[in-house]
Amino acid sequence: MIVEAPASPLARYALRRADDALILGHRLSEWSAMAPTLEEEMALSNMALDLIGQSRALYTYAGEVEGKGQSEDDFAYMRREREYQNILLVERPNGDFAQTMLRQFFFAAFAYPYWLAMMRSTDATLAAIAAKSEKEIAYHLRHSSEWVLRLGDGTAESHRRLAEALEELWPYTGELFAVLPDETALIAAGVAVDPDTLRGEWEATVRAVLERATLAMPSGGWMQQGGREGRHSEHLGHLLAELQYVPRMIPGATW
Amino acid sequence: MYTQALNQRGEGDERLLEDAAALERFQARIDAEERIEPNDWMPAQYRRTLTRQISQHAHSEIIGMQPEGNWITRAPSLRRKAALLAKIQDECGHGLYLYAAAETLGTSREELLDQLHSGRAKYSSIFNYPTLTWADMGTIGWLVDGAAIMNQIPLCRCSYGPYARAMIRVCKEESFHQRQGYEIMLALSRGNDEQKAMAQDALNRWWWPCLMMFGPPDTASQHSDASMRWKIKRFSNDELRQKFIDATVPQAHFLGLTIPDPELRCVDGHWQHGPLDWDEFARVIAGHGQCNRDRMAVRRRAHAEGEWVREAAAAFAAKHSAQLAAE
Ligand SMILES: [Fe+2]
Ligand SMILES: [Fe+2]
Numbered sequence: 330m331i332v333e334a335p336a337s338p339l340a341r342y343a344l345r346r347a348d349d350a351l352i353l354g355h356r357l358s359e360w361s362a363m364a365p366t367l368e369e370e371m372a373l374s375n376m377a378l379d380l381i382g383q384s385r386a387l388y389t390y391a392g393e394v395e396g397k398g399q400s401e402d403d404f405a406y407m408r409r410e411r412e413y414q415n416i417l418l419v420e421r422p423n424g425d426f427a428q429t430m431l432r433q434f435f436f437a438a439f440a441y442p443y444w445l446a447m448m449r450s451t452d453a454t455l456a457a458i459a460a461k462s463e464k465e466i467a468y469h470l471r472h473s474s475e476w477v478l479r480l481g482d483g484t485a486e487s488h489r490r491l492a493e494a495l496e497e498l499w500p501y502t503g504e505l506f507a508v509l510p511d512e513t514a515l516i517a518a519g520v521a522v523d524p525d526t527l528r529g530e531w532e533a534t535v536r537a538v539l540e541r542a543t544l545a546m547p548s549g550g551w552m553q554q555g556g557r558e559g560r561h562s563e564h565l566g567h568l569l570a571e572l573q574y575v576p577r578m579i580p581g582a583t584w
Numbered sequence: 585m586y587t588q589a590l591n592q593r594g595e596g597d598e599r600l601l602e603d604a605a606a607l608e609r610f611q612a613r614i615d616a617e618e619r620i621e622p623n624d625w626m627p628a629q630y631r632r633t634l635t636r637q638i639s640q641h642a643h644s645e646i647i648g649m650q651p652e653g654n655w656i657t658r659a660p661s662l663r664r665k666a667a668l669l670a671k672i673q674d675e676c677g678h679g680l681y682l683y684a685a686a687e688t689l690g691t692s693r694e695e696l697l698d699q700l701h702s703g704r705a706k707y708s709s710i711f712n713y714p715t716l717t718w719a720d721m722g723t724i725g726w727l728v729d730g731a732a733i734m735n736q737i738p739l740c741r742c743s744y745g746p747y748a749r750a751m752i753r754v755c756k757e758e759s760f761h762q763r764q765g766y767e768i769m770l771a772l773s774r775g776n777d778e779q780k781a782m783a784q785d786a787l788n789r790w791w792w793p794c795l796m797m798f799g800p801p802d803t804a805s806q807h808s809d810a811s812m813r814w815k816i817k818r819f820s821n822d823e824l825r826q827k828f829i830d831a832t833v834p835q836a837h838f839l840g841l842t843i844p845d846p847e848l849r850c851v852d853g854h855w856q857h858g859p860l861d862w863d864e865f866a867r868v869i870a871g872h873g874q875c876n877r878d879r880m881a882v883r884r885r886a887h888a889e890g891e892w893v894r895e896a897a898a899a900f901a902a903k904h905s906a907q908l909a910a911e
Contacts, residue, residue: 365890
C-alpha cells in the first residue's frame with residue numbers, strides 16, 4: 330500500500346516539514362556508537378530524538394488534515410523517494426563530525442527563527458508544535474554553534490575539515506528559503522511563515538558564528554534545489570531503503 | 585548494563601602490608617551495613633576489585649549500545665525508533681555514571697577506556713552475539729535488560745556508596761527497558777505468523793546466552809568469597825540465575841513462546857533448566873564470539889576518528905582560557 334501525496338495544501342505543508350525533521354533526525358541517529366565522546370553521543374541522540382518527535386507530530390497532523398486515516402508511519406514508511414519533499418541539505422551524508430555539525434548549524438539557524446515565528450501561526454496545531462520545537466531547536470542551535478566555533482578556531486586540522494564542510498554544504502542552504510506555489514496562500518493566511526522574512530536573521534547568525542570561527546561567510550554562488558519537489562540526491566533512496574525495510578518486508582503488520 | 589563474574593588475584597600479598605586493625609575496622613563497617621565513601625580508608629584489593637567491576641560494567645554499557653544500535657535506522661515504526669534511540673542513549677548515560685563512579689576510586693575515564701581499547705578490560709559476553717532481526721530488540725530488552733536487573737538490584741545495596749547510588753538510578757531505567765522489550769515481544773507474538781516466528785527465533789538464539797550472563801555455576805566459580813564478605817556481591821551466580829528463570833518462564837508462556845530447553849521443568853515452584861554450554865561461554869569470553877572483533881573495531885574506530893575533534897575542543901578551550909586570563 331503506497332501512500333499518495335495529500336490533496337490538502339496544509340497537509341502537504343506539514344508533510345514537508347515533517348520530512349525535513351525525520352531525515353535529519355535519521356541522519357543524526359546514524360552516529361550511534363560512533364560519536365567522538367560519550368557526552369557527544371548523548372547530545373547527538375538528544376537532537377535526533379527531538380527531530381524524530383517533531384516529525385511524528387507533523388506527520389500525525391498531516392494525516393488528520395487530510396482525513397483519510399493516514400498515520401505517521403504510513404507517511405514515513407510507505408512513500409517513495411519522489412514523494413519525500415525534504416530539502417536536500419538534510420539528506421546529505423553525515424561525512425565527518427565537522428560536516429554533521431555544520432549541517433546541523435545551518436538547519437538550526439533557520440529552524441529556530443522559523444519555529445519562533447510559527448508560534449504565531451493562525452493554525453493552532455502548528456502553533457503548538459512550534460512552541461515545543463522552538464525550545465528544542467534553540468538547544469540544537471546553541472550546541473552546533475559551539476562546535477562550529479571549537480572546530481573553526483581549534484586546531485589546523487579541525488579548521489581545514491570545517492572549511493571543507495563549508496564548501497560542501499553551502500550550496501544546499503538556499504533551499505531553506507524555498508516556497509512552493511501551493512504554499513503562498515498558506516503564507517497569506519498566516520498559517521505559514523514566509524521564509525524570506527527569516528533570511529536576514531539566518532544570515533546574521535551564520536555570519537557571526539563563522540566569523541568567530543575564523544571562517545569567511547561564502548557569498549552567493551549556485552544554490553542546489555529540488556528536494557522540496559521530490560528531486561533528490563542519490564543518497565535519499567539508500568536512507569529510505571534502510572528506514573522502510575521492515576514494514577515493506579512484512580506489509581500490513583502492527584509493530 | 586551488566587556486570588560479569590570477575591576473576592580475582594591473590595589477596596594475601598597486600599593484606600600482610602595493611603594494618604590488621606584497619607582491616608578489622610573496615611570489615612566492621614561493612615558488617616554494620618555502612619556505606620564506604622571515596623575518601624574513606626579501604627583495602628587495596630577492595631579498591632581494585634571495585635574498579636575492575638565498575639569499569640567492566642561501564643564498558644558493557646558502552647559496547648552494549650552496538651547490538652541495539654544495529655536496528656535504530658531500521659526500526660519498524662517511528663514510535664519504536666524513538667524508543668530504541670532513547671534506550672540506547674540511557675545505556676550511554678549508564679556508562680557515564682559508572683565511569684564517574686569508577687573515577688572516585690582513583691582511575692580516570694581515559695585510562696579505563698584505554699584498558700577497553702587495548703583489550704585488557706572485558707565487557708559482558710552477551711554483546712558478542714549478533715542482532716539479526718527486529719525481534720532481537722524485543723528479546724534484548726526483555727531478557728538482557730531483565731538479567732541485568734536481577735544482577736543490579738542487589739548492587740543498589742553494594743557497600744561502596746557511589747556504585748550503590750549509580751545502581752539505584754540505573755535500575756529504574758533498566759526496568760523501563762525491560763518492559764519496553766517485553767512490549768515489543770507482545771506486539772510480535774500477537775502479530776502475524778511471520779512476526780511470531782521472528783519472536784520465537786530470537787528467543788531461541790538469546791535464551792542460553794542470557795542464562796550464561798550470570799557467570800559460571802557456583803561449583804566452578806572461585807571468586808565470590810571476598811566480594812561476598814565485602815558486600816559487593818550478595819547472591820551467588822546460581823541464585824541469581826534461578827531468580828531470573830523463575831521470573832522469565834511465565835512471561836514466555838504468556839507470550840505463547842516456547843523456551844528452547846526440552847529439559848525445563850517446574851519442581852517445587854522453581855524452574856529447573858537443562859545443561860548450559862560453558863564451552864561456548866569460555867570461547868566467547870576468549871574472543872571467539874561472532875561479534876567480538878566487530879564490537880572492538882567499532883569502538884576503536886569511534887575513538888580514533890574522534891581524536892581530532894577532542895583535540896580541537898581542547899585547543900579551543902586552552903586558547904580561550906588563556907585569552908580570558910590575559911583580559
Ligand atoms: Fe544499562
Ligand atoms: Fe538497559
